[in-house]
Amino acid sequence: xxxxRLIPVAALAVAAIxxxxxxxxxSDDTSSDSKPTVDANTKVTGEVSLQTWALKPKFTxxxxxxxxxxxxxxxxxxxxWLDQPGDGYDKKVLSQASAGQLPDVVxxxxxxxxxxxxxxxxxxxxxxxxxLSEEYVEGGIQAYQYQGQNGTFGYPWYLNTDIDYWNxxxxxxxxxxxxxxxxxxxxxxxxxxxxxxxxxxKEYLMSRLPGIGDFTNAGVKVLSDDGKxxxxxxxxxxxxxxxxxxxxxxxxxxxxxxTQEYLGNSKLFTQGKVAWTTGGGNAxxxxxxxxxxxxxxxxxxxxxxxxxxxVQGLSVSAKTKNQAAAIALARFVTNAENxxxxxxxxxxxxxxxxxxxxxxxSKSDGTPESDAKVLAFASLAKAKSLQxxxxxxxxxxxxxQQISLAIAGKVTSKAALxxxxxxxxxxxxx
Numbered sequence: 001x002x003x004x005r006l007i008p009v010a011a012l013a014v015a016a017i018x019x020x021x022x023x024x025x026x027s028d029d030t031s032s033d034s035k036p037t038v039d040a041n042t043k044v045t046g047e048v049s050l051q052t053w054a055l056k057p058k059f060t061x062x063x064x065x066x067x068x069x070x071x072x073x074x075x076x077x078x079x080x081w082l083d084q085p086g087d088g089y090d091k092k093v094l095s096q097a098s099a100g101q102l103p104d105v106v107x108x109x110x111x112x113x114x115x116x117x118x119x120x121x122x123x124x125x126x127x128x129x130x131x132l133s134e135e136y137v138e139g140g141i142q143a144y145q146y147q148g149q150n151g152t153f154g155y156p157w158y159l160n161t162d163i164d165y166w167n168x169x170x171x172x173x174x175x176x177x178x179x180x181x182x183x184x185x186x187x188x189x190x191x192x193x194x195x196x197x198x199x200x201x202k203e204y205l206m207s208r209l210p211g212i213g214d215f216t217n218a219g220v221k222v223l224s225d226d227g228k229x230x231x232x233x234x235x236x237x238x239x240x241x242x243x244x245x246x247x248x249x250x251x252x253x254x255x256x257x258x259t260q261e262y263l264g265n266s267k268l269f270t271q272g273k274v275a276w277t278t279g280g281g282n283a284x285x286x287x288x289x290x291x292x293x294x295x296x297x298x299x300x301x302x303x304x305x306x307x308x309x310x311v312q313g314l315s316v317s318a319k320t321k322n323q324a325a326a327i328a329l330a331r332f333v334t335n336a337e338n339x340x341x342x343x344x345x346x347x348x349x350x351x352x353x354x355x356x357x358x359x360x361x362s363k364s365d366g367t368p369e370s371d372a373k374v375l376a377f378a379s380l381a382k383a384k385s386l387q388x389x390x391x392x393x394x395x396x397x398x399x400x401q402q403i404s405l406a407i408a409g410k411v412t413s414k415a416a417l418x419x420x421x422x423x424x425x426x427x428x429x430x
Contacts, residue, residue, distance in 0.1 A: 006109065006160050006310035006348070008054040008086055045076035048325040049103035050333070053312075054086035062342060070332045077325055097121050102317045104326040105333075108154060110143045111389040113315050117146060117153040123316040124151030129327055136334075140351040143311040143385045147227030154313035155330045156351035158342060161307045161383045162278040163376050165287065169297045170205075170275035174198040178299040181276075185218070185304055188276070189243060192252040195275060206253050207274040208265040209403055210244055212396070213386035217305040223388045230424040233417035241406050241413035248407050258408050270294070278303065281376025282347035284369055300372040302379055309383035311351075349377050356381075390428065398423045 055063055067079045082103055084092050090112050096102045097116055108116070116122045126132050126141070132152065133141060140156025168178035174195050182188040192205040212232070216222055220237045223230055247253055254274070256262050269277035270290050279286075288295050314330045316323070332338065339350030340358055349361060356362060361377040364370040391399075399420045406416035 006158070006312050008089075008107075008312070042324040044074040044324050044328045046322045046325055047078045047080065048105065048320075048322050048329050049080040049082060050105045050329060051082040051084060051103040051107060053084055053089050053107045056083040059345075062345065066333055066338055070329060073332070074325070074328060077329075079329065100319070102319065104317050104320040104322060105330050106315050106317065107157070107312065108315045109312050110154065110385065111391075113144060113153050113313070114146055114149075114389045116315070117149055117151070121318050122153040123318045123320070123323070123326075124153065125155060125316055125327070125330070126152035128316075128323065129331070135353060136351050137353060137380060139309045139380065139382075139384050140311055140313070143309065143389070144313060144315075146389060147223055147225055149227065154315040155334045156311055157313045157334050158339060158346075158348040159312075159351050159380055159383075160280050160310045160348050161376055161379050162280060162303050163307070163372065163379060164301045164303055165269065165277050165279055165284060165372075166299045166301065167269070167272070167275040167294070167297055168299050170195070170203055174203065181299070181301050183302075183304065185214075185240075185243075188304065189247055189252070192247060193250070196250070196252045201251055204252070204254055204268075204274045205276050206247065207257055207268050207276075209257060209400070209407060210240060211387070211403070212391060212399065213308055214240065216386040223390065227388075227390060228428070230421045230428065233414070233421040237417055238413045241403065241416065245407050245409065245413060249409065258404050280347060281349070281373040282369075284372045296368075298368065300368070300375055302375065306386065307379040307383040308386045309380070311385065312348075313351075349380060391424070392427060395424045395427045398427075 050067070052063060063081060067081055071077050071079060093102070093106065093108065093112060094115065097119070102116075102121060113122060132155070136156050137159070140159055141152055143156065144152050144154035164181065166178040166181050171178040175198060176191055176194060182191050188206065195203050195205045212222055215232050215237050218236055218240045220232050220234055220240070222232045254268070265274070265277045266279055266283070268274045270287050272291060272294065284298050284300060287298055314333060316326045316330055320326045334351065336350060336352040336354040339352060340355060340360065342348070343350050344360060362374060364374045402411075402416040402420040405411045406413045
């Protein structure tokens with residue numbers, strides 16, 4: 001299953017980094033944050049707090065460099081940096097909010113920000129900062145806009161998306177062309193049949209079950225406009241499940257995808273057991289590192305339909321006593337220069353429109369690894385959050401259980417979706 005959230009970058013890092021002398025946020029910075037915030041007459045000064053999620057100790061030098069540059073840019077400011085561990089971060093933030101101790105600027109993915117936005121604890125940054133829509137990519141902004149909730153409740157910080165990866169050797173063996181891979185789900189099913197039939201049932205193309213993001217891509221309305229009711233038990237959703245169910249029954253997917261033995265789509269691809277997976281722009285490096293025999297056999301292409309968007313962002317407390325400094329800090333941390341520096345030490349992408357001209361992300365050096373990175377970055381222009389932030393972990397687990405039952409043929413697709421919607425709506429009210 002595709003992840004619905006971009007995990008904190010500390011979990012992505014493979015080595016400690018040092019950024020001394022990198023020139024972040026230099027005094028002659030001309031990026032977007034230098035424009036007036038709140039209004040032209042507002043002075044940025046005083047104390048302001050910034051809370052990040054699991055960036056210590058690997059990224060201490062980076063964050064301290066950004067903080068120092070901000071304080072130099074705005075004389076009279078003082079930033080207190082707080083960093084919380086990865087585990088239980090959502091509960092920590094809710095505890096801070098209930099105690100009236102939410103920091104001025106807080107690192108929140110969209111689903112963590114939603115309950116705070118519902119309680120009017122986060123600033124509508126689009127209303128407070130008219131430049132928001134001009135300077136950040138649309139999908140990143142939309143991730144902090146919620147059905148039934150007016151406003152935008154975060155600055156997109158760093159992003160990622162998925163592209164498709166294909167095993168060219170397996171394609172060639174059955175007469176398929178990895179350089180002209182499937183572009184739609186129906187084409188994927190057709191190719192899965194060819195791979196199964198021509199290999200005598202020994203090779204697989206597909207090895208994942210559908211999720212909410214797949215329903216969204218199929219045109220299914222997952223959530224009502226007011227955000228109060230799930231609506232994905234539609235004929236279109238049933239039709240999608242029926243296609244997966246038929247493919248599974250025909251043997252086009254490994255049997256163990258419905259068991260505890262299932263290792264995951266990416267792992268099976270890395271092991272050379274399936275010919276298709278999805279992953280970020282850097283995933284090709286991991287595939288080849290973990291299985292050197294894949295070198296030269298991995299071909300990247302755009303994701304089927306709309307690429308998924310994974311977002312981390314910075315929200316501003318609605319109760320901040322220093323709104324001007326909080327907005328300025330959020331903008332500074334997420335400006336094109338600082339995001340680019342961050343993205344170059346971690347395998348993520350920046351969220352500013354200005355970053356589109358950075359050749360590091362937009363120009364390939366001709367290697368498959370660089371091609372994949374550029375392809376993923378280009379995909380961000382049309383990537384969207386495919387799963388509503390209101391879907392909790394418990395809700396997602398129950399939906400996936402019902403999907404598995406339908407694919408296995410233990411319940412009808414309609415019954416599975418009806419049960420999933422009923423449970424999701426019950427959990428939504430809690």
